[in-house]
Amino acid sequence: MFDKESLERLEQEKARWENSTVKKVIEKTPERYERFHTGSNLEVNRLYTPLDVQEMDYMKDLGFPGEYPFTRGIQPTMYRGRLWTMRQYAGFGTAEESNKRYKYLLSQGQTGLSVAFDLPTQIGYDSDHPLAQGEVGKVGVAIDSLKDMETLFDGIPLDKVSTSMTINAPAAILLAMYIAVAEKQGVSSDKLSGTIQNDILKEYVARGTYIFPPEPSMRLITDIFEFCSKHVPKWNTISISGYHIREAGATAVQEVAFTLANGIAYVEAAIKAGLDVDEFAPRLSFFFNAHNDLFEEVAKFRAARRLWAKIMKERFKAKDPKSMMLRFHTQTAGSTLTAQQPDNNIVRVTIQALAAVLGGTQSLHTNSRDEALALPTEESVRIALRTQQIIAYESGVTETVDPLAGSYYVEHLTNLIEQKAMEYIKKIDELGGAPKAIEKGYIQQEIQDSAYRYQQEIESGRRIVVGVNKFQIEEEPPKNLLKVDPEVEKIQKEKLSKLKATRDNLAVKNALEELSKKAMSNENLMPTIITCVKTYATLGEICDALRRVFGEYKATVSF
Known part of the structure; x- marks a missing residue:
């Protein structure tokens, strides 16, 4: 995107600017940090010019x-x-x-x-x-x-x-x-x-x-x-x-x-x-x-x-x-x-x-x-x-x-x-x-290491979170928060009980058995799952029919 001659001239001008204009200012007012970086720890330069994208092809x-x-x-x-x-x-x-x-x-x-x-x-x-x-x-x-x-x-x-x-x-x-x-x-x-x-x-x-x-x-x-x-x-x-x-x-x-x-x-x-x-x-x-x-x-x-x-x-x-x-x-x-x-x-x-x-x-x-x-x-x-x-x-x-x-x-x-x-x-x-x-824990470990570094930056004050580690104030406890009524669980259980008492339980049983059978084959399971749903088989019942065939995943713990 830029010709060689222009880039060489720019490089010279940038060096001049850094050694004169910038140097004088920094001697009087040093920059806030020795190293600036993005939220993800990628280094951020003081200035970006065509020199930083010279290999780009539009x-x-x-x-x-x-x-x-x-x-x-x-x-x-x-x-x-x-x-x-x-x-x-x-x-x-x-x-x-x-x-x-x-x-x-x-x-x-x-x-x-x-x-x-x-x-x-x-x-x-x-x-x-x-x-x-x-x-x-x-x-x-x-x-x-x-x-x-x-x-x-x-x-x-x-x-x-x-x-x-x-x-x-x-x-x-x-x-x-x-x-x-x-x-x-x-x-x-x-x-x-x-x-x-x-x-x-x-x-x-x-x-x-x-x-x-x-x-x-x-x-x-x-x-x-x-x-x-x-x-x-x-x-x-x-x-x-x-x-x-x-x-x-x-x-x-x-x-x-x-x-x-x-x-x-x-x-x-x-x-x-x-x-x-x-x-x-x-x-x-x-x-x-x-x-x-x-x-x-x-x-x-x-x-x-x-x-x-x-x-x-x-x-x-x-x-x-x-x-x-x-x-x-x-x-x-x-x-x-x-x-x-x-x-x-x-x-x-x-x-x-x-x-x-x-x-x-x-x-x-x-x-x-x-x-x-x-x-x-x-x-x-x-x-x-x-x-x-x-x-x-x-x-x-x-x-x-x-x-x-x-x-x-x-x-x-x-x-x-x-x-x-x-x-x-x-x-x-x-x-x-x-x-x-994932099985080897590689991705999990990389994420954990990054999370640890991020938290360390907050605790050391290198990363400012307004109101948390700087600019704090005395606050009243929060008011008017939305809370889920504990009665919701009781209501859901009552609805489930009524559903199971009024649906065609034979149709449910047959549909779930067919799903377990199909899960052992190579057939697409979506049509059978739709059939189960339409009989008003519950989410838990459908998952249990698949659990019996597929089993359950147990996590690998990494530290």
Whole structure:
């Protein structure tokens, strides 16, 4: 992009500037630190110039939006044509309560739903299971059967709303319930749009809501890929998630590397199952975190997009440009929210949301100011949603595509993150791929080491967290926090008891037996799971039918 003579002259001028202008100032006013670095510990130079991006080839490395390598965005006009989907992750207590919250959010201008499930639902237990005690409806909505799912989406037209569901191990079951609810509304499965997270590999390293061992878990995932490619073509069959990897303590580089390494594993599993890459890859989606380091986060999203395009084209020989597009949802960083001075979280979330938009996200959830203390109140959720709307309609950042492109700093960071992420991916390949690297504890150990370094920086004061280790104040205990009524568990148990007494239990028994039988074969399990769901077999019963065949995963502990 720059001729040799100009670069040589610039190098001389930069040396002159450093030895005269800069040196004089530093002698009077030293810089705050000897070494400056990003939130992920990448060194930050005092100044960036064309010298830092001299190897860049515009067409090869950047290109145009909507074209390979998609560095500048996956759509030619980006937000000039259509804004990102504004989702607020929500769900708590009973399906009735969550349904009211969804209708409220839609009335306030939200453009897509994002369902949070409670812990028992995420790990395949009904609300009346002994292990569910004390957890029913606490961190999300309790869904025990199709009856709950019908209530959750009552009055919400599923052919007009895009729904994202944060569910992994029982993803096939929740998707089956969603399809069945739509059918009852008169909406065919080919009209449904949305996403299931369905990313089990990151559960083994960062989140922990797994049920089955890796091999049968991967089989369920590829069954969903195959089924949806034929019957639910608008559905994103997986949201390959870096969000939870980052929440566990990973750096921005590790978030990109480990997420894309997991993506590679899913693509390989699907190809091994006999699927053509261009049949399923266009419906793969990703889920990333947005932290406070604005420029690093923007560069991270751009690097991830370019790297995935190269992987799909060069490694998997994809032909369809849509197979090479990294489409992603972003959530602001829950781990950065503080219980101290919670109103400060509004500012943090604004910076993080801005980074996601400048980085070209397709969908965005903004955390609420009180989430370090409790589930968010309606007022807090409204502020979080308004944050997105103000960025969209008032900030001006949506008027042009990829507005930070050409920044010497941002382009340098984009190149650096891509390079370092690729080094991790090569290491994981040497270990035999992401599942093997997880089995050996490599990825877990890398994340733990990064989390430890980050915490050390806070405790030493090298990393300032406003209100936590600097600028503290005396505070009153928080008031008006949202609390889930303990009666929710009792209500769910009563609903389950009534359901089991009124449904056709012979049909349930036959459907579950057929599912266990099919699980021992190589047949696609989605049609049988849909049958089970329609008999009102519960989530726990369906998971138990699979547990009997697949067994349960026991974690490898590493220190």
